[in-house]
Amino acid sequence: HEVEKMFTLKPGRLPQADVKNVIFFVRPKLELMDIITDNVLREDRGRSPQRDFHILFVPRRSLLCEQWLKEQGVLGSFIHREQYSLDLIPFDGDLLSMESESAFKECYLESDQTSLYHAAKGLMTLQALYGTIPQIFGKGECARHVANMMIRMKREFPGSQNSIFPIFDTLLLLDRNVDLLTPLATQLTYEGLIDEIYGIQNTYVKLPPEKFAPKKQGEGGKDLPTEPKKLQLNSAEELYAEIRDKNFNAVGSVLSKKAKIISAAFEERHHAKTVGEIKQFVSQLPHMQAARSSLANHTSIAELIKDITTSEDFFDNLTVEQEFMSGIDTDKVNNYIEDCIAQKHPLIKILRLVCLQSVCNSGLKQKVLDHYKREILQTYGYEHILTLNNLEKAGLLKPQTSGRNNYPTIRKTLRLWMDDVNEQNPNDISYVYSGYAPLSVRLAQLLARPGWRSIEEVLKMLPGPHFEERQQLPTGLQKKRQHGENRVTLVFFLGGVTYAEIAALRFLSQMEDGGTEYVIATTKLINGTSWIKSLMEKLEPAPF
Amino acid sequence: LKESKRAVNSLRDIVDDDDDDDDLERVSWSGEPVGSISWSIKETASSSSSSLEGRDSSLQKGSSSYAAFPKQVSSYSLSSLFKGRNKLPSFQSFSDALSDMGVKNYAPELRRPKAEYKDYSSDWSPKDTVRRMQRGKVCSLERFRSLQDKLVLLDEAVAGHDGNVITAVLIFLKRTLRREILFRELEVRQVALCHLIHFLKETGEQKLLLDLLRFLDRTEEVALSQYREHLNIQDVEKRREFLKGCIGLPFSAEDTSHIQDHYTLLERQIIIEAHDRHLEAAGQSEIFRKYPRKASILNMPLVTTLFYSCFYHYTEAEGTFSSPTNLKKTFKIPDKQYVLTALAARAKLRAWDDVDALFTTKNWLGYTKKKAPIGFHRVVEILQRNNAPVQVLQEYVRLVEDVEIRLNLATKYKCHDVVIETYRDLKDRIQLTAYKCKVERGSAEEEKINSILNN
Numbered sequence: 001h002e003v004e005k006m007f008t009l010k011p012g013r014l015p016q017a018d019v020k021n022v023i024f025f026v027r028p029k030l031e032l033m034d035i036i037t038d039n040v041l042r043e044d045r046g047r048s049p050q051r052d053f054h055i056l057f058v059p060r061r062s063l064l065c066e067q068w069l070k071e072q073g074v075l076g077s078f079i080h081r082e083q084y085s086l087d088l089i090p091f092d093g094d095l096l097s098m099e100s101e102s103a104f105k106e107c108y109l110e111s112d113q114t115s116l117y118h119a120a121k122g123l124m125t126l127q128a129l130y131g132t133i134p135q136i137f138g139k140g141e142c143a144r145h146v147a148n149m150m151i152r153m154k155r156e157f158p159g160s161q162n163s164i165f166p167i168f169d170t171l172l173l174l175d176r177n178v179d180l181l182t183p184l185a186t187q188l189t190y191e192g193l194i195d196e197i198y199g200i201q202n203t204y205v206k207l208p209p210e211k212f213a214p215k216k217q218g219e220g221g222k223d224l225p226t227e228p229k230k231l232q233l234n235s236a237e238e239l240y241a242e243i244r245d246k247n248f249n250a251v252g253s254v255l256s257k258k259a260k261i262i263s264a265a266f267e268e269r270h271h272a273k274t275v276g277e278i279k280q281f282v283s284q285l286p287h288m289q290a291a292r293s294s295l296a297n298h299t300s301i302a303e304l305i306k307d308i309t310t311s312e313d314f315f316d317n318l319t320v321e322q323e324f325m326s327g328i329d330t331d332k333v334n335n336y337i338e339d340c341i342a343q344k345h346p347l348i349k350i351l352r353l354v355c356l357q358s359v360c361n362s363g364l365k366q367k368v369l370d371h372y373k374r375e376i377l378q379t380y381g382y383e384h385i386l387t388l389n390n391l392e393k394a395g396l397l398k399p400q401t402s403g404r405n406n407y408p409t410i411r412k413t414l415r416l417w418m419d420d421v422n423e424q425n426p427n428d429i430s431y432v433y434s435g436y437a438p439l440s441v442r443l444a445q446l447l448a449r450p451g452w453r454s455i456e457e458v459l460k461m462l463p464g465p466h467f468e469e470r471q472q473l474p475t476g477l478q479k480k481r482q483h484g485e486n487r488v489t490l491v492f493f494l495g496g497v498t499y500a501e502i503a504a505l506r507f508l509s510q511m512e513d514g515g516t517e518y519v520i521a522t523t524k525l526i527n528g529t530s531w532i533k534s535l536m537e538k539l540e541p542a543p544f
Numbered sequence: 545l546k547e548s549k550r551a552v553n554s555l556r557d558i559v560d561d562d563d564d565d566d567d568l569e570r571v572s573w574s575g576e577p578v579g580s581i582s583w584s585i586k587e588t589a590s591s592s593s594s595s596l597e598g599r600d601s602s603l604q605k606g607s608s609s610y611a612a613f614p615k616q617v618s619s620y621s622l623s624s625l626f627k628g629r630n631k632l633p634s635f636q637s638f639s640d641a642l643s644d645m646g647v648k649n650y651a652p653e654l655r656r657p658k659a660e661y662k663d664y665s666s667d668w669s670p671k672d673t674v675r676r677m678q679r680g681k682v683c684s685l686e687r688f689r690s691l692q693d694k695l696v697l698l699d700e701a702v703a704g705h706d707g708n709v710i711t712a713v714l715i716f717l718k719r720t721l722r723r724e725i726l727f728r729e730l731e732v733r734q735v736a737l738c739h740l741i742h743f744l745k746e747t748g749e750q751k752l753l754l755d756l757l758r759f760l761d762r763t764e765e766v767a768l769s770q771y772r773e774h775l776n777i778q779d780v781e782k783r784r785e786f787l788k789g790c791i792g793l794p795f796s797a798e799d800t801s802h803i804q805d806h807y808t809l810l811e812r813q814i815i816i817e818a819h820d821r822h823l824e825a826a827g828q829s830e831i832f833r834k835y836p837r838k839a840s841i842l843n844m845p846l847v848t849t850l851f852y853s854c855f856y857h858y859t860e861a862e863g864t865f866s867s868p869t870n871l872k873k874t875f876k877i878p879d880k881q882y883v884l885t886a887l888a889a890r891a892k893l894r895a896w897d898d899v900d901a902l903f904t905t906k907n908w909l910g911y912t913k914k915k916a917p918i919g920f921h922r923v924v925e926i927l928q929r930n931n932a933p934v935q936v937l938q939e940y941v942r943l944v945e946d947v948e949i950r951l952n953l954a955t956k957y958k959c960h961d962v963v964i965e966t967y968r969d970l971k972d973r974i975q976l977t978a979y980k981c982k983v984e985r986g987s988a989e990e991e992k993i994n995s996i997l998n999n
Contacts, residue, residue, distance in 0.1 A: 030746055063712040064743065110745075111738035114707030149705050252545045259551030296552045302545055339922075342884050344847075370798055378877070381845040382806035385799060386772055539775055 011038045024055045025084070028062030037072045054080040059087050059098075059118055087122030088521060091203060092235050094509075095502060096521040098122060099202075103523035104495040105534055107142050108177055108394050115523055116142055119494060120149035122521070123171070124157075126490075131166030132471050133490065137447055140175020140464035142494045147173060147469055154471070165477055168519070169487040172444055176495025178462045179439040180396055183531050184356040185321050187500035188434050190251050191233070191244040193305050195499050195527045203234050211300040231297060239294045245503035247423040247431050248309060251302055255295065262291050317349070321356060325436045326417045327408050330361035333371050341375050347384070348536075350376065352528045355396040360407050363400030386537035394535055395463070406461045413458045414442045429504035441504040444491050448508075448516040486517045496526035670697040677701075677709045685716045694721065695729060702735045710739045723752075727759045763794035771795075771803065780842055784810050805846070805875055812874075813841050813849060816866045820856065831856055835893075846875055847885060854889035858898065880917045887923060891930040899927070899936075920944045924953055938962055955982075960989040968996050 004019050009032065014022065024039075026032045040053060057065070061083040069075040088096040103115035123146070127133060132154075138147050176183075187196055198205050206228040235241040239258060243251050265288050272278045308314055320336045323329060337353050354372050358364045364372070373388055391397040411417055416437050418430040429445065430437035446455055452466065459466050491505060497520060505518040526534075668676060670693060673683050688694050694717055701713045714736065717726055730737040737760075744753040750773065757766040771790050777783040787807040795803055817840055824832040841852050853868045860867035872882050883902055890898040903914045903923070916923060920943040927937055938959040944950040947966065954962040960983050967976040976993060983989040 060708055063708055063715065064746065067715060068747070106742070110742045111735070112707060112742045113705060113735070117705050117707060120705075145705070152705075252548075255545060255548035256551075259548035263551045263554070292552065295548060299545060299548045299552055303549070306545065338880075342881065373798070374802075375881075377802055377805075378846040378875070378881070381843075382802055382809070383775065385802055386768060389768055537772070 009035055009039075011035045013042045014039050019051065020049065021052045021054060024053070026055070026057065028057045028060065028065045030065065030068055033065050033068045033072070037069065037074050040074045040077050053078050054082070057081075057083045059083065059085050059121075085121070085125075087118050087125060091525070094506070094519045096122075096126075096519075097525050098523045099525070100523045101530075101534055104176055104394075104526075104531065105390075107495060109390060109535070113142070113145055116145050116494065117149060119492065119523060120146050120153060123150055123492070124153050126168075126521075129164070130168060131164040131477070132473055133168045133171045134166060134471055134473050135170045136173065136469040136471065137170060137452070137467070138173035138469075139443065139459065139462065139466040140173070140178050140494065142175045142464075143173035144465055144467060146492075146494065147467065151469065151471075163474065163477070166473065167488060168490045170447075170489040172447060172489055172491045174440055174443065174491065174493055175464050176493060177395055178443070178464060180394075181325070181356065181359045182433075182438040182440060182501060183496065183498050183526055184352050184359065184396075184528050185325065185433055185436060186318060187432065187498055187527065188247055188249075189245055189432050189500050189503045190248050190302075190305075192432070192498065192500040192503065192527070193248050193309070194233070194301065195525075196529070197305060197308055199527075199530070200233060200499075200525070204230055204232055206230050207301065207304065211303060212297070231301075237294055239291070239298055243298065244499075245432075245506050247426070247434060248302075248305060249423045249434075251298075253424070255299055255302060258291075258295055259299075262288065262295060265291075317353070320353060322435060324357050324360040325411075325433075327360065327411060330357050330405075330407075331365060331368070333368050337372070338375065341379050344379060347376070347380050348529050348532050351387075351391065351397075351532050355391060355532070358397045361400065362402075362405045362407050363398045366399050369397070369399050383537075383539055386539075387535070390535045390537065391532075396535075410439070410458055410461055413455060414439065414446070416442065426507065429507055431507075432500040432504045438498075438501045438504050440493065440497075441501055441508070444489070444505065444518070445508055448487070448489065448514075486515060488517050488519065490519045490521060493520070493522040496524045496531055497522040498527055499525070670700050673697065674700040674704050674709055674713075677712060678704055678706045685713065688716075691721070691725065698729075698733065698736055702733065707739065710736060711743055714740050714743060718752075723755070727756055730756075731760060764796060764799075767793035767795045767799075780810070780814055783843075784814060808874065809846055809849065810843070812865050812871075813844070816849075816853075817841050819866065846871075846877070847881065850877065850882070850885045851889050854886045855893065858886075858890070858895075883917055884922070884926075887926055888930075891927055891932065894930070894932075896932065896936045900939075914943055916943075921946075921949050921953060924957075928957060934959060958982075961992070964989065964992055964996070973997065 005017050007015055009024070009026065011034075024036050026036070036055070043051070043053075055078050061081060066075060066081065069078075088098055091097055098115070098118060100115045100118070106112040106115055123133075136147050136150070138144060187193060191200070194200060194205055198207055207230075209227060209229045212229040233240055233244070235244075243254050246254065265284070269281055272281045316336055320334060334353070334357065337350065337357075340353070341350055354364075354376075358369075376388070377384055388397065414437075416430075416439060418428055418435055418437060421428070421430050421435045423431055423434060428437065429441050432438065443452075446452065452459060486509075493501070502520050505520055508514055509517040668683065670688065673685070673688075674697065677683050685697065688697050698710075698713050698717065701710045704710075718740075721729075730740060741753065741756065744750075744756070750769070754766055754769060757763075757769065767790070770793060774783055774786050774790070777786055784807070787803070787810060790803050791800070791807060793803075820832070820837070820841075823829045824837060827833065835855070837856075841849055844852070850868060850871050853866055853871055857864070857866040858868060860870075862869040862873065864870060868882075868886060871877065886902055887899060890896075890902070903916050904912050905915060906912050920940050923940045924937060924944065927940060934957065937957055938954075938961060941950060941954050941957065941959045941962050942965070944953060947970070951963065951966055953959070954966065960979075963979055963982075964976065967979065976997060980990060980993050983993070
């Protein structure tokens, strides 16, 4: 497309580039409009040749943003104002995300359904590519809205009826607030832990460089790199695909087995005698080098993670989480949490724990809630009243209204806590949290077999309606399933999904006689920290 | 992990590393890991490896403010991004389906004829106008003059679920309707109402937002919304005034007391700050000379302020604003929190007598005994972190109730007397004998052990 250069959006003067057109490729956020305004105003009008400005909004134009630009007096500087409908971005062979950070906050705190509209549009695109999805199941208010939008869009754009053989049998729409518990708990899969500790951004992770420094013979520890080591993580890397969804405690043995295989492969060079054999060995070298490099990286990452998971604080934190999730002492002020507040641990860690306690107790007793709130405000500052208010609105940290705790019933009926979890050779999805089976994935599992009718009572205890819709397929495209062929279900998490839940769904997919394979879509890939952060009030005043 | 690390390191010697300069683990989207055979065949065939190399080296200069991405051979076109991986047999038909349909890629075109935008006809009904707006066409809304028309337009926009269009219509209505009418109509239109509130928050139109919330009687939200504004006030005096004004707002009962505390705290901090800055500058006070302040106390949380007060103003009488006891009383700080904070501050100053006094109480007979609202193991932890001498540490290890923890800590921090006494009380000869090797030859401790063993 004749793009000369690409730069990251920053305030200040635009960099030098000998081009005629400058295109701003942005999400429709007001803060970004301020930066663009700055860029445009600082542009040297005297230069020749003059550059033309254009703006591309992803995924949609926003009249609010254009209004803002108009008020700043720069709207007229743009020759083209367009949109680029990138709704769902593929992250892997079975994973799509809209990467909309504010979706949860907008939907559940502000009742703004714009991201749901984009989700529906993304689903329409998927159906145009892969065929109409004949069955839609959903649980939650937002799920209901998305389904309604999809049906309406199909009615209003009849041209989208296509003759593609349907790939997906079922669509399952799930509101994040049906399962507020799962993102709060610390993930224990390999990929989940990398995200919890270092944060995976768009499949990249930045790691402390010390363990990745090449130790060439003869050189001492001089010239240690200071730049963080950046790695890409996806299933195209064989080793990563094998270990990413395993419980972290099972990763070590995979790595050591791999090490033996690779060592043996390299040893082959001693056995290569003929020219032909040597030639073959050499041709394999790039692949073996890649495998060795992959092993080196993941051994280092695993060491980094192990330092954290074997620490006393990690253990204490996990113990309290598991106590709450198995229903122990959720109705009193917890000593460990109080100690952490007293030692001024990071606020997000505290918030995750108190919210977890609240969710596992269907809300805290007023006295307990007031006690925590007071301690938090006194230790971290009164301005955090605003964040605490948001958390209450989202249902994460609230007083117990009905005087009843539903969680034990939900936990028992859906078998959310499994004592006999096997981390090495799991037989149940509860391995991803070493005992706790993610509620959302349990719902998907039970939908496939034996169906939601068996858990009607429990479903009523969870927020939002549950429903089923059918979409007409043109005759001739009805899917006839072969014996033993799996159904394909697309699970769409409205409000965010964690890597641990993805791992759990992948586990279900590869189960021997599971019967269903899963593809996962979401508004955003999240972990407990990034999720709570998106609900916190921005406390610093805006820079402009 | 150790095994794999060994293998990795031994392999380093065999294989010449030329890929350690990479910042990125590169994997191409067609699924081949960079460096694999199939990948290298593809790359040499298309002879684009040089441009990929260039990309690597420019990305390594990541610290420069603009990392330029030179032009790429596009194996990253949008169509390839939409290809699924052929992991599942049922997905076999993806790329087939795509090519069958003749739909090659899904990147929307960048240029469209201008005619598509111009609104040549002026006769679109509200419903059609909304339809057109949903498709991204610019529409003038000015022709909708009557209230009736405007409301139909709004309802159509809401029914379409498109937030963008709803916002556009609201911007128009905000401009062309009297406030009371707008509020009244929105009160019965929840979705539109939420959109407007969100819009006003985004654009910072605080006054209109508060008026709207007051109209709706959403009093708590009004209060919180107004309180939020204090973050935009940098000047401390002005912020204090503002917070004072917030106190009467309709917060919940609990929140009201917090807002009150916030105001009171800032008021105190201003007084303390002014006073202490003066003291420090005058140079007469020893504590400020020895430990110059690293930051101002303004806008710090309550507990931080208490720590500061225990550090710099510990001995002051309750009457002064900066005394710790005054803070405790005014803000009803629980004993536990108070003791912990005071302990941390006095331990930092190595004021062991003050630490002692914190835990000593006289009972009615005049006897002193030690007790603490927190476990003594916590006390030991904090003392140890501040490098308390063993004699001091020992006193408190001795007070730890749980025997196992006591032994643990005593052994860890070499509080020999406590270890010895505990084993003696447990009547554990074996452990006591074993412990002999941990103490110095000929020391008082060794003698103590021997005398106990011999009895």
